Amino acid sequence: MAAAKTLLAAKGVAKTFRLGKVEVPALRGVDLTVAAGEVALLMGPSGSGKTTLLSILGCILSPSAGNVAVLGRDTAGLPEGELAKVRLAHFGFIFQGYNLFPTLTAEENVRVALDLRGVKGGDAVERSRQALDAVGLGDKYRMLPRDLSGGQKQRVAIARALVAEPDILLADEPTAALDSETGKAVIAILRELAVTHGRSVVIVTHDPRIAAFADRVIRIEDGRIVGQGQEVS
Ligand SMILES: Nc1ncnc2c1ncn2[C@@H]1O[C@H](COP(=O)(O)OP(=O)(O)OP(=O)(O)O)[C@@H](O)[C@H]1O
Ligand SMILES: [Mg+2]
Structure with a gap:
């Protein structure tokens, strides 16, 4: 069997935050590749x-050293305008806290992701509704975030991340606010994306129950990868 294509590759990634005179080393040399069709979990204290690594992988934050290659293209040194294009072209993000617009309906919140990419009108409405259908919110198009449960809001955020069919989906604690059944359903949706559509999914989680859905668990401690494998301890 041919090796799956590498969609995301980090090499020697380090990040030091400066707070006045204090330097906080957050990452100390991370090498990581994620293949098409793969679900990788990032776990650690x-x-x-x-979160720093996820932000650097997603070209939201620049590393202090090292490089991230997205679909084979190096991003080190690219100006912010180019990085923004890389993000729009290849990434979907799910962050902690949903980040939904409170005055927009579920459908409008999803549609924002298409609007940013120049997809508008009836096509955008149709695709947004399909994405909400796919996460089981087919009857909630017109609801405002305040009228949705935590699990439903998280699923709107997932629909928004998936609607533009990103090559790489990055999720930070996507199940933190969910009960265990809803959490499993959410991860199953993300797994389906990877397996059926050949995308890469990287999920930060503290939840060991999710490990069963992952191809690989990457353990990170003190800014370094300390282990990679199937087992979760
Ligand atoms: N913007 C920032 N400025 C300064 N220090 C930061 C910044 N962001 C993160 N850090 C520091 O970098 C280190 C790593 O933070 P990070 O948020 O990546 O951890 P995490 O593994 O996601 O933790 P958690 O599980 O609590 O979300 C921490 O010491 C944190 O205080
Ligand atoms: Mg974090």
Whole structure:
């Protein structure tokens, strides 16, 4: 069997935050590749650098050293305008706290992702509704975030991340606010995306129950990868 294509590759990625005179090393040399069709989990203690790594993988944050290649293209040194294009072209993001617009309906919140990419009108409405159908919210198009449960809001955020069919989906604690059944359903949706559509999915989680859905668990401690494998301890 041919090796799956590498969609995301980090090499020697380091990040040091500066707070006045204090330097906070958040990442200390991370090498990581994620293949098409793969679901990788990032696990590790609070403060170990998971969100920092996810942000750098997604070209939201620049590394202090090292490089991230997206579909084979190096991003080190690209100006912000180019990085924004890379993000729009290849990434979907699910962050902690949903980040939904409170005055927009579920459908409009999803449609924002298409609007940003120049997809408008009836086509955008249709695709947004399909994305909401896919996460089981086919009857909630017109609801405002305040009238949705935590799990439903999270699914709107997932629909928004998926609607533009990103090559790479990055999710930070997507199940943190969900009960275990809803959490499993959410992860199953993300797994389906990877397996059926050959995308890469990277999920930051503290939840060991999710490990069963992953191809690989990457353990990070103190800004370094300390283990990769199937087993979760
Ligand atoms: N913008 C920032 N400025 C300064 N320090 C930061 C910044 N962002 C993160 N850090 C520091 O970098 C380290 C890694 O933070 P990060 O948010 O990546 O951890 P995490 O593994 O996601 O933790 P958690 O599980 O609590 O979300 C921490 O020491 C944190 O305080
Ligand atoms: Mg974090």
